Amino acid sequence: QECNNLQRMEYNVGDGPQETFVYVEAWDRQNASSFLGRHVKFVNLLTVPVELYWEQEKKTSLVKVLRPLSTAGITAFVDHVFSFRLREVVLERFRVRADASNVFSIPLKVVDRMTHYYQLPERNTTQQEESYQWLTKTLLYNDYYYNATGRSFLSRYGRLPPRHFMWPADFLGQEHVVQNLTLTVLSCAPRVFEIRDFLSSTEVEHLWQFAQQKKLTQSQIGDENTDDYASKGTRSSYNSWIGRHESALVETIYRRAYNVLQLPHTPDVTEPLQVVRYRFREAYRVHADFGYPDPSHAEQPTRFATLLLYLNSVTMGGETSFPLGSHGDLRVRPEAGKAVLFYLQTPDGNMDEKSLHEALPVIKGEKWLANLWFWEPVKDVESLQ
Numbered sequence: 001q002e003c004n005n006l007q008r009m010e011y012n013v014g015d016g017p018q019e020t021f022v023y024v025e026a027w028d029r030q031n032a033s034s035f036l037g038r039h040v041k042f043v044n045l046l047t048v049p050v051e052l053y054w055e056q057e058k059k060t061s062l063v064k065v066l067r068p069l070s071t072a073g074i075t076a077f078v079d080h081v082f083s084f085r086l087r088e089v090v091l092e093r094f095r096v097r098a099d100a101s102n103v104f105s106i107p108l109k110v111v112d113r114m115t116h117y118y119q120l121p122e123r124n125t126t127q128q129e130e131s132y133q134w135l136t137k138t139l140l141y142n143d144y145y146y147n148a149t150g151r152s153f154l155s156r157y158g159r160l161p162p163r164h165f166m167w168p169a170d171f172l173g174q175e176h177v178v179q180n181l182t183l184t185v186l187s188c189a190p191r192v193f194e195i196r197d198f199l200s201s202t203e204v205e206h207l208w209q210f211a212q213q214k215k216l217t218q219s220q221i222g223d224e225n226t227d228d229y230a231s232k233g234t235r236s237s238y239n240s241w242i243g244r245h246e247s248a249l250v251e252t253i254y255r256r257a258y259n260v261l262q263l264p265h266t267p268d269v270t271e272p273l274q275v276v277r278y279r280f281r282e283a284y285r286v287h288a289d290f291g292y293p294d295p296s297h298a299e300q301p302t303r304f305a306t307l308l309l310y311l312n313s314v315t316m317g318g319e320t321s322f323p324l325g326s327h328g329d330l331r332v333r334p335e336a337g338k339a340v341l342f343y344l345q346t347p348d349g350n351m352d353e354k355s356l357h358e359a360l361p362v363i364k365g366e367k368w369l370a371n372l373w374f375w376e377p378v379k380d381v382e383s384l385q
């Protein structure tokens with residue numbers, strides 16, 4: 001049974017009627033997830049920074065500052081209320097919904113009137129004008145997209161479908177053999193695969209030794225403009241980075257990873273290996289690995305897939321969890337040498353909001369793992385907002 005389909009969709013975002021193919025899950029979710037975390041996307045259409053606050057009954061806290069004409073995302077929980085503020089003035093309030101598109105923009109419809117009212121600078125460069133056009137078209141497109149697919153459109157309008165190959169995930173337990181490794185489907189949407197013995201015990205040992213020599217530093221999350229909603233307590237691990245050319249063995253692992261994803265070796269679309277150590281109770285709360293590039297960037301580069309490499313077996317806790325897995329909450333147990341591949345995009349060029357995942361707290365011993373991230377279509381870490 002095909003569980004992922006492309007379906008024709010007609011739309012009009014102001015350039016006349018158009019049609020395209022969008023990704024739909026032709027899949028009957030057997031255990032609809034009761035998980036209440038959602039990816040929430042924010043769009044700032046103004047030419048000034050706007051503050052995003054989390055509104056609780058007794059206190060409000062700054063989550064992040066949205067740059068002018070930009071997009072940002074967080075993982076939030078159903079029924080939480082946020083506000084956009086400009087110079088302390090609440091412009092808009094909104095609530096995270098379980099079954100709606102959680103894409104919120106400021107202002108909703110009246111950008112030019114607002115600009116006038118608040119005496120904000122007008123869009124005065126071609127780049128600003130271009131970003132504004134892309135962002136408004138993206139918002140219009142999201143209405144069509146959500147109606148057709150039940151998912152939010154998290155990419156920028158006009159982003160091409162991935163040029164990279166994607167392994168199909170048609171049913172649970174489906175296997176793909178590449179060289180002498182087997183990818184086994186653990187979830188159809190998001191597409192998650194387990195690869196046993198991806199690393200030999202020698203390689204595990206080598207990576208581990210390598211990581212010991214590096215100075216581990218407290219893990220950062222992608223955005224520095226955050227406070228407690230998004231960052232405090234979200235990631236408590238320590239990590240370091242290993243470049244692919246730092247040792248011949250690491251280079252071999254990179255080559256194998258490219259083969260497993262069926263990608264050409266050039267251009268290099270990977271980041272350095274990020275080695276992570278979790279101690280007792282350390283965790284990484286539910287998050288997405290993709291980011292939001294500048295809307296005026298033609299290529300829209302962002303992360304495409306994550307390959308997790310487990311460097312030890314954890315006896316209690318420390319599982320990687322995919323709470324929106326196609327067959328309910330999926331928990332992968334860390335086992336030395338095992339890898340997990342999951343895609344962050346869908347075949348139509350959208351970001352996969354169901355790829356949210358979490359590193360559960362370690363209950364016994366330590367957990368060591370390496371992240372290997374692939375970008376699409378090119379690697380451009382600087383482009384993320």
Ligand SMILES: O=C(O)CCC(=O)C(=O)O
Pocket residue numbers: 276284289308318319320321357358359360369371
């Ligand atoms: O530790 C894990 O199991 C997952 C790590 C992760 O999601 C990340 O570092 O982005």
Ligand SMILES: [Fe+2]
Pocket residue numbers: 287288289357
């Ligand atoms: Fe992650």
